[in-house]
Amino acid sequence: xxxxxxxxxxxxxxxxxxxxxxxxxxxxxxxxxxxxxxxxxxxxxxxxxxxxxxxxxxxxxxxxxxxxxxxxxxxxxxxxxxxxxxxxxxxxxxxxxxxxxxxxxxxxxxxxxxxxxxxxxxxxxxxxxxxxxxxxxxxxxxxxxxxxxxxxxxxx
Amino acid sequence: xxxxxxxxxxxxxxxxxxxxxxxxxxxxxxxxxxxxxxxxxxxxxxxxxxxxxxxxxxxxxxxxxxxxxxxxxxxxxxxxxxxxxxxxxxxxxxxxxxxx
Numbered sequence: 001x002x003x004x005x006x007x008x009x010x011x012x013x014x015x016x017x018x019x020x021x022x023x024x025x026x027x028x029x030x031x032x033x034x035x036x037x038x039x040x041x042x043x044x045x046x047x048x049x050x051x052x053x054x055x056x057x058x059x060x061x062x063x064x065x066x067x068x069x070x071x072x073x074x075x076x077x078x079x080x081x082x083x084x085x086x087x088x089x090x091x092x093x094x095x096x097x098x099x100x101x102x103x104x105x106x107x108x109x110x111x112x113x114x115x116x117x118x119x120x121x122x123x124x125x126x127x128x129x130x131x132x133x134x135x136x137x138x139x140x141x142x143x144x145x146x147x148x149x150x151x152x153x154x155x156x
Numbered sequence: 157x158x159x160x161x162x163x164x165x166x167x168x169x170x171x172x173x174x175x176x177x178x179x180x181x182x183x184x185x186x187x188x189x190x191x192x193x194x195x196x197x198x199x200x201x202x203x204x205x206x207x208x209x210x211x212x213x214x215x216x217x218x219x220x221x222x223x224x225x226x227x228x229x230x231x232x233x234x235x236x237x238x239x240x241x242x243x244x245x246x247x248x249x250x251x252x253x254x255x256x
Contacts, residue, residue, distance in 0.1 A: 011178060034208075034239035041210050045178060099222065101215040104247050108211055111246035 002066040007059045009052075014044050014060075024064060028071050032112070036073070039112035042105040043075035051077025073113075076120075157206070159184055161191045166229070168196045173205035176213040185216040189223070197229025204235030214249060221253065232256060 004024040008014040021040065025033040044060055052058035058078040065072050110116050157180040160171040168191060176184065192199075199220060203209075221231045232254045236244055244250045 015177065035242060038208070038210065038239055038243060041177070041208075045210065045212070098248060098252055099218055101218050102211070104214065105211045107247055108243060111243075 004062075004064045006062045008044065008048070008062070009056050009059055010054075011045075011048060014048070021062070021064075028066060030071055035112040036071075039109045040073060040075070042109050043073075046105050047075050047077035047079075051079035053079065074119075157184070159187060161187060163191055163193075163196060166195050167198045167200065168192055169200045169202065171202045171205075175208040176206060177208070177210065178212040181210075181213040181216045184213075185219060188216075188220055192220075192223065197224050197227035199224055199229070199231045200234065201231065202234045203240060204237060206240055207238070209240050209243060211247075214243070214247060217253070218249070230254060 004021070006017050006021065008017065018037075022033065022037055025036055030036065040062065044062065047060040048054065052060060055078075060078075061074070061076040063072075063074040063076070157172060157174040157176045160169075162169045168188075170184075170188060172184070174180075188199075201217070217231070217233075224231050233244075234256050236250075236255060244253075244255070
């Protein structure tokens with residue numbers, strides 16, 4: 001299975017799809033399925049609560065596609081907030097308050113994947129993982145991630 | 157997620173198993189605070205059978221940590237494993253909590 005697309009309007013709808021999402025991840029054999037799922041969960045929460053502001057009429061779309069040695073994961077909400085700004089706030093170089101009770105979602109997402117970007121401003125978070133067994137070094141890592149990120153596609 | 161809470165004097169033991177998603181974290185926080193009452197200042201949380209935690213769950217653990225710290229106590233986390241352990245390292249919370 002090289003592609004999976006799901007849409008959710010709430011945590012309940014997302015949790016009903018968890019088994020299928022985990023199954024898709026396990027088929028990719030990337031060696032970090034659990035951490036990828038952690039990242040997806042954080043991104044979906046971010047999209048539901050902050051992007052769509054828990055509006056039950058709005059969708060969060062999860063799209064996963066395998067392209068060569070990379071797995072691309074897009075999480076797309078219908079909000080107008082700029083995820084990139086929030087990302088920079090949460091992961092910036094200023095000293096962070098470790099005892100803050102929230103605000104570590106993007107830190108977790110960044111740590112669980114190999115590459116994070118915002119291909120469409122404000123609404124999409126993208127993650128890419130390498131296939132298990134690929135040698136990772138400083139430059140080798142960068143070379144294996146394609147320079148051209150596939151388009152996440154229009155959302156309805 | 158399944159939760160088992162036991163209080164003895166000023167100490168409480170919590171055994172967590174399964175998956176702690178957002179709703180589970182919120183529920184655990186309510187139950188733990190209620191059980192802690194005014195007397196519990198030391199919390200031992202056994203996480204060997206917890207298979208998943210997210211930032212919401214970590215926020216709850218931090219809130220319990222602060223509660224205990226205000227009372228002069230501590231929180232000890234036991235048996236962090238797999239992705240739960242990884243996420244604690246990523247967020248550097250393994251530097252805040254006592255981990256065994």
